[in-house]
Amino acid sequence: MIATIPGVWAPVVTPFAADLAPDGERFVMHCRWIAEQGAGLVAFGTTSEANSLSVTERLGLLERLLDAGVDRSRVIAGTGSCALPDAIAATAQAVELGCAGALMLPPFYYKGVSDEGLYRYYATVIDRVADPRMRLYLYHIPPVAQVAISAGLIERLLKNYPEITAGIKDSSGDWNNTRTLLDAFRGSGFRVFVGSEAFLLGSLREGGAGCITATANINARAIRRLIDDWRGAEAQALQARIDGVRETIQRYPLIAAVKQVLAHWRNDPDWARVRPPLVELDPRKTSELLQELAARGFELEGNRGPGAGGS
């Protein structure tokens, strides 16, 4: 079973039309192209502007994606929400549709909430979804959500829902936190994904499951290569190569930057659009970003994707 779960997942960016409605056609096209690079699809993560979408919009995009014939065992749906009924509805739908898992943010409006409150939130979702096929991936991203997932909370969920509590995306950006999780849950089957490929090789060596990373929207193939060869002689070089891309792009607002790269590759300015409160990367910064990526030797090699003749 574990072998069938990809080691690299892209939280797929969500394209928007001029009226800011989600663009289902470009969405499906992009997802298919990422799947061809060997990555799994997370619809909808932070990079997807998921919390800027209504539950109805997310439902519509997920159905459209699966109707297009994408392999459901390689799709994780982001279903976390501040509102319990929204989280329940989205998770139930993801399970019903046969997705590989539900990636769930903690409810992120109230700050300083207790582990007891967070446990009740997740337990209530699991109890109401009431489907043994549910696979819960916790989403730890304190720099954004400002609400953290503790090891104690994971232990309690694993104890009471051992089959359902499947793993975590650790986007703390803190290797000490990742290592603590890897040590604590080694051998349990609980999967620890890092939220940046910067920690990929290090985490794989400690029993990590891989990464779920924004840059997999533009660099999935190279990241996948490291996943496949991480025990090989080239592993450090492969890590250095993907690090270069990551370091460059994360000097810019990440989501807007990823979208501008796609807009450039595909010669399709619609890809650059974001929903408020985000703003597009301006032309000057976009030009700088593209020049820096080129200087890093970021080759396209199949990265261009559909519509640009490069895939």
Place this chain on the structure above:
Amino acid sequence: MIATIPGVWAPVVTPFAADLAPDGERFVMHCRWIAEQGAGLVAFGTTSEANSLSVTERLGLLERLLDAGVDRSRVIAGTGSCALPDAIAATAQAVELGCAGALMLPPFYYKGVSDEGLYRYYATVIDRVADPRMRLYLYHIPPVAQVAISAGLIERLLKNYPEITAGIKDSSGDWNNTRTLLDAFRGSGFRVFVGSEAFLLGSLREGGAGCITATANINARAIRRLIDDWRGAEAQALQARIDGVRETIQRYPLIAAVKQVLAHWRNDPDWARVRPPLVELDPRKTSELLQELAARGFELEGNRGPGAGGS
């Protein structure tokens, strides 16, 4: 027109049934009782656990409240949401139903967003609602939302939407911020409400519009008295009296504490219930809270409300 807007507003707590569904009957009863105390009703603010409710649940409660015959000119609907379409739908509904205003959080998932992005968010909501009756109250609560409303953002909204940009709830807890806003917008008609009655008298003396405060769920009458007599000789004593209640209750988790006071007064344990990620105040702390309130001389005097024979 200004005189018809109440000076004290309660962000009304939302009662939940045993299955955690919103309890419309208790909600309407509580709202009516607060209105009788002379306060306006904010459905749905932070104290209302608004972000723990789905858009559909909020819609249902608001319709039920207005169907019950509550004065719409004394109802402000909380309509902010991370997702633009949710904010648009909820705001359009509030305007359509004749509410006095829409209290809008900034989109609060992404942190470190620009004023340009926040401006686009609010401007898009205003443009899409496209109704000259809309009255926007910005909701500045950086300790919780972690996304702030700057004076520059307000200026830009006031310039481009002078009729619609009606005011702000300043829940920064920072008197310097409130005074800056009062100075900046004095004489413009832009209303500055404080988010705690601790700043009520000070803000009224500087041209403030009043307060929108959690404790108005249990202490509206006393707060209203200060609003009515703030130029009188007793003003400082009235301020000191409401300060005592505020200081006591805010040593506890505020929402859970307010609900326990209502549960106690009404001899109705259902009132104590909160939705995850919040947790109820435990019996020991509840007992401490009630004793401290009593020691402060917090008299009930009509505060008990319906169901306890005290109103």
